[in-house]
Amino acid sequence: MRKTTISFLFVIIAGSLLAQERVNLDMINKIKKEGTDNSKVMETAFYLTDVSGPRLTSSPGFMNAANWAKNKLTEWGLVNAQLEPWGEFGKSWRQERCYVAMTAPYYQPLIAMPRAWTGSTRGKKELRGEIVLIKANDTLELAKYAGKIKDKIIMTWSPTQLKPSFDADGHRFADTSLEKMAKAEMRQPGGSRGGQGGNRFQGDSAQRAAFINRGAVQRKMTEFFLKEKPALVLSMNASGNDGTLFVSSGGSYTKDAAEAPASVTLSSDDYLRLQRLIEGGIKVEIEANVKTRFYNDDLKGYNVIAEIPGTDPALKDEVVMLGGHLDSWHAATGATDNAAGCSVMLEAIRILKALGVQPRRTIRIALWSGEEQGLFGSRNYVKNHVADTAAGKWVFKDQPRISAYFNLDNGTGKIRGVYLQGNEAVRPIFTTWLEPFNEIGAKTLTINNTGGTDHLSFDRVGVPGFQFIQDEIEYDTRTHHTNMDTYDHLVPEDLKQAAVIVASFVYNAAMRDEKLPRKELAAPAGNQRGF
Numbered sequence: 001m002r003k004t005t006i007s008f009l010f011v012i013i014a015g016s017l018l019a020q021e022r023v024n025l026d027m028i029n030k031i032k033k034e035g036t037d038n039s040k041v042m043e044t045a046f047y048l049t050d051v052s053g054p055r056l057t058s059s060p061g062f063m064n065a066a067n068w069a070k071n072k073l074t075e076w077g078l079v080n081a082q083l084e085p086w087g088e089f090g091k092s093w094r095q096e097r098c099y100v101a102m103t104a105p106y107y108q109p110l111i112a113m114p115r116a117w118t119g120s121t122r123g124k125k126e127l128r129g130e131i132v133l134i135k136a137n138d139t140l141e142l143a144k145y146a147g148k149i150k151d152k153i154i155m156t157w158s159p160t161q162l163k164p165s166f167d168a169d170g171h172r173f174a175d176t177s178l179e180k181m182a183k184a185e186m187r188q189p190g191g192s193r194g195g196q197g198g199n200r201f202q203g204d205s206a207q208r209a210a211f212i213n214r215g216a217v218q219r220k221m222t223e224f225f226l227k228e229k230p231a232l233v234l235s236m237n238a239s240g241n242d243g244t245l246f247v248s249s250g251g252s253y254t255k256d257a258a259e260a261p262a263s264v265t266l267s268s269d270d271y272l273r274l275q276r277l278i279e280g281g282i283k284v285e286i287e288a289n290v291k292t293r294f295y296n297d298d299l300k301g302y303n304v305i306a307e308i309p310g311t312d313p314a315l316k317d318e319v320v321m322l323g324g325h326l327d328s329w330h331a332a333t334g335a336t337d338n339a340a341g342c343s344v345m346l347e348a349i350r351i352l353k354a355l356g357v358q359p360r361r362t363i364r365i366a367l368w369s370g371e372e373q374g375l376f377g378s379r380n381y382v383k384n385h386v387a388d389t390a391a392g393k394w395v396f397k398d399q400p401r402i403s404a405y406f407n408l409d410n411g412t413g414k415i416r417g418v419y420l421q422g423n424e425a426v427r428p429i430f431t432t433w434l435e436p437f438n439e440i441g442a443k444t445l446t447i448n449n450t451g452g453t454d455h456l457s458f459d460r461v462g463v464p465g466f467q468f469i470q471d472e473i474e475y476d477t478r479t480h481h482t483n484m485d486t487y488d489h490l491v492p493e494d495l496k497q498a499a500v501i502v503a504s505f506v507y508n509a510a511m512r513d514e515k516l517p518r519k520e521l522a523a524p525a526g527n528q529r530g531f
Contacts, residue, residue, distance in 0.1 A: 022512075023435070023508060031352075035499050035500035038354070039496045042495065048333075049333035051068070054330040055327050057089060057092070058300075058301060058369065059092045060295075062328075066083055066302060074306070078306040078307055078349065078365070079307050080305065080306060081305070083303070083304060084302060084304075084381075086369075086377055086380035087300065088299050090252075091295060092253075093293065095114045098264065100234075100264055102286050103287050104284065110267070111243050111267035111269075112266050112267075113264060113265050113330075114265075115249060117252055117253050117257075117294075118233075118250040118260040118292060121231060121288055127231055127290075131154070131274060131285070131286060133278045133279070134149070134156045134157065135156075142224055145228070146224075149228050150230065153286060154230045156221065158236050158271065160236065160268065160272065162272065172413065178444040181444055181448060181469070182446055185447065222260070225260070232264070233264075234263075235265050237266065237271065241269060243483075245483045246265075246480075246482050247483065262290045264288070301369050301376055301377060302377075308353065308359055308363040310361045310510070311358045311360060312361070316360070318401050319361060319362045320361050320364070320402075320403050320406075320509040321363075321406070322349075322407075322506050323368060324345050324454070325367070325369070325370075326369060328485070329485075331481070333486055335487050335489055337479065338409045340411060340490060342367050343499075346365070346367075347499035348499050348506060351499065352503055352506065360511050361403060361510040363506055375456065377454070378457035381457070385397055387462070393524070394524055402458070405455060406455075406468070406506060407465065409467065410475060413470040413472055413473045413475070414442070414470065414471055414491075414497040414498055415441075416444050416469045416471060417443060417468070418445055418466050418468055419448055419468075420446060421449050421464075421466055421519075422449055424447060425519075427447075437500075437501050442501055444469055462518055464516045471494065473494075
């Protein structure tokens with residue numbers, strides 16, 4: 001009987017909150033029309049991807065995109081548009097040439113991509129030589145190769161066996177999946193970036209241990225190669241096939257780090273063919289010309305920041321923030337990760353300016369750098385401006401003034417709802433805000449957390465920070481951190497839908513009488529000092 005009474009009271013309270021939340025439907029309809037009929041989201045995506053090129057943090061491509069975005073925000077009428085330094089990042093880097101081919105037992109060009117922050121092959125002409133296959137599953141086996149691989153072309157043995165895939169690369173959330181998310185109970189955040197969040201290994205301790213062990217062995221190999229100085233390291237694509245390369249880093253960007261040897265990732269198909277030939281007793285030779293460039297002239301990291309000033313004398317010092325990370329990996333032009341999110345956020349701001357919105361609160365857009373290396377841009381922004389820890393206590397700066405931060409960073413898929421990040425009090429508010437968009441697929445609210453992107457920097461200091469639920473499309477299967485992450489994998493209608501919803505959420509947050517409700521902020525953990 002008591003449970004029934006409590007449930008009944010909750011329904012009454014929730015219904016009351018829903019009734020109190022006001023939405024300006026006339027403005028929402030104007031946002032929909034502007035974002036549909038006059039959208040510039042794909043034009044923005046074109047400049048951030050095709051024109052700017054790969055956007056590895058602090059690289060020339062990143063700075064090109066950042067300056068373009070800053071200038072465009074100024075052109076649209078935002079104020080205080082700037083590239084704001086957040087602290088020291090380290091060396092920037094870009095690839096300038098990559099040619100790798102097998103020359104014996106026959107000629108075959110190979111699908112290859114340099115790993116970030118690794119060096120060049122020596123000399124102006126192609127490096128030529130026989131491949132040395134290293135079989136080492138631990139540091140003892142690795143030690144057998146000490147003194148034997150200097151100036152050699154090397155690859156490490158892989159147990160991988162490719163299998164055909166009978167599943168489509170792209171998909172959208174099924175209604176049953178969204179219903180399950182909506183009914184979820186509170187759980188701790190995991191490292192997953194897409195889908196429903198949660199632990200990567202779902203409680204499989206053996207799988208987790210194996211992953212940790214592989215990571216430890218890989219780190220030891222990297223240290224070993226740095227010491228032994230091979231001429232070229234061939235590594236295998238981490239996952240995927242069909243010519244898709246998942247590529248990240250093989251060296252260090254810190255200012256005093258030694259330069260890692262030239263290192264390329266090969267497609268799984270090419271790599272395993274080389275391995276089979278060598279194991280079959282066939283002499284395998286390759287030629288390669290890999291050129292990369294490090295930049296040490298400016299070691300700082302930068303975020304793009306701009307504002308629409310608030311107009312209400314009582315609320316203009318409060319802030320509603322929206323953003324996404326502008327940096328990408330270098331194998332392609334970072335379209336779904338995360339030019340898509342940045343293009344949507346820029347389009348949302350453009351829509352509001354085009355409509356002449358006079359927000360009560362200040363609206364601030366932020367395009368972050370260093371997200372791929374550990375949320376550096378947003379974490380340091382929060383440390384510098386929002387909140388920090390000192391002597392085991394929270395030190396608040398602008399934290400009390402920030403009403404909310406909205407983030408987009410899960411690909412090109414349309415918005416299906418919001419991860420509430422454990423903030424149950426915003427559910428009735430967001431339910432009302434989503435109602436005008438239920439008919440275009442956005443209605444799911446889940447108490448679940450989702451990890452791995454910049455809203456966490458705000459959530460951890462008590463600012464309501466939210467990532468939108470997005471259809472995955474090809475994110476994990478084809479484009480995330482791959483050579484396929486290009487403009488052609490963007491879905492224009494999905495990005496238009498997302499921009500309209502984000503603009504609506506930002507408008508509602510900037511115009512409501514109260515800031516969004518906050519979760520109780522836990523005491524800072526010992527390892528959070530200075531973030």
